[in-house]
Amino acid sequence: MESKNKCKVCVTGGAGYIGSALVHSLLQNGYTVHATLRNLGDESKVGLLRGFPYAEERLHLFEADIYKPQEFEEAIQGCVYVFHVATPIYHTSGYKYNDKIEATISAIKKIADVCIQSRTVRRLIYTASVVAASPLKDDGSGYKTTMDESCWTPFYISVPYSNDFVKEYTEAKTRAEQEILKIGEDKANELEVVTLSCGLVGGGGHLPYTTSSVMLLISQVINNETQYQMLRYLEELMGKIPIVHIKDVCRAHIFCIETPMVNGRFLCSSSYITSVEIAKYYLENYPQFHLNQEYLEGPKKDIKWGSRKLEDVGFSYKHDAKTILDDCIEYAKRSGNI
Template structure:
């Protein structure tokens, strides 16, 4: 049980894959946690959070409250009296949606404005940690070979070129950085790569970990190049950023030490880490089909219907990031990707969320 004097931290998107790991990290460190989500009565979304609060390793306490990004004022109660806010809630979707402005950009930008307004209203918050992404940092208009760092901003993505998510997260982070100027709280921003690692519930297998699920199902997977990171390291990054005064005003690229790779390169990593399961990385497009689609996508009018410019570039561009600031200021050591993929797969199977095909054991 947390001491009554323990700092109170409100977490938005607390039921999500990242939010849940942040709640767990805070509870283990003895914080009073107010977990905000849209429906605190939905047992499928909160069962695992309640279990964390009952675990023997929990030194903190948990309160479940409601909050909706698109309802102005809806975080006022969640943030009342809070010492800190960790804002993770967003719609995470890099594939196409029917109305990107409404479905992706508005929850990120209007939602962040609503969160900031509630923080201003309650007046007790001293620290705000925001979950951004590497997609608010990387741009496809940089020279090849450029290593992105915290000084870079994504000024390439737009709704029209097919990256509403990168556009939305960049706009939301810029809004937050400028709104926070001169406020009585300090801001710290975490920019993670594609996040994998252990899941707490079935819904988490549909987050970015869907890549590992597809390996276990041996389904075709979206092929794109990216940098990956373990969700436990991402959660730790948020809480270290919250606790360390040296993190104030900074953004941190949080990616593992593994180089940028294609999603299908996760196949051999899963095979080595989980030799007991049959896994297979099947790209959604073979290289022949991909080059045909790439050529068609350059045609006027028809092109964007075949493949967006973002999709084409994301499959072809090697993008490198430096994680040295996160190591230096937040004291992070990143887990090897082999461990991340293995624990992701095992948590899905052992939790009963994915039925893996077991390899025949030798007679």
């Protein structure tokens, strides 16, 4: 591998929760980073990234929008590794795409194509989501006994607590991951593809506000019914809730470029817990918060976390469930949500 100081990497969606943390980690690790943002005129996001240590010497910002995927070309040129983190959360109308699903898939195809044509990019790492890896059985008869990389979310099963927003997001992330893995399996492309299916990401971050995934993890503490419903949707979809610390997410992404012969699909979560277990932890450790009784009652499911694929190639998690939840509370306090 080239020495880190010479190695250029690209991060799409560089101003988001995972994107900004990853840019920060890559700079700390000596990489030169090309980061994309939807709008270079957004001073709050640009200022945040430019304020990172080593940004002056090694960070280059580019404007690119998922809905105009050809814009990513300039940022990818000359890079050895590309992290595709950006994903549309809300659908933007007025483009040729009918919905978020079309936009997400179209962007991933275009970015993969640019990587292949570049002749410099060796590996494309896609920040996938565990919503694509539901252990629900295709026939709707319940869950498989374990959740691992062989699981793919069935689209035609009714999941409690779902709504149009989460259904569309789930399908977009699932179809996009399947698409990118297909591209990686085509040996003619000479592009190594890794998908990191991340659990619900918690812990601190660089953004000045509490991010949506952290809001889900503290929904019981702040008694936010909308966020709690989404947490429960995730639990019904996944059997339990896979969670992972933002720092481990960044370490896993960097691990996937620094480790030879890593390719294919990896689930990335350090803990697999129920919403009741989360509520009980808060109740025992933060008695100042008054939790609704409903949060402490829920179904018991026997499903197990069966994925060790990432650890089998040498990765180890540094943050357990307690640290994730504690850091979510701290982050929310800093951001003024608690």
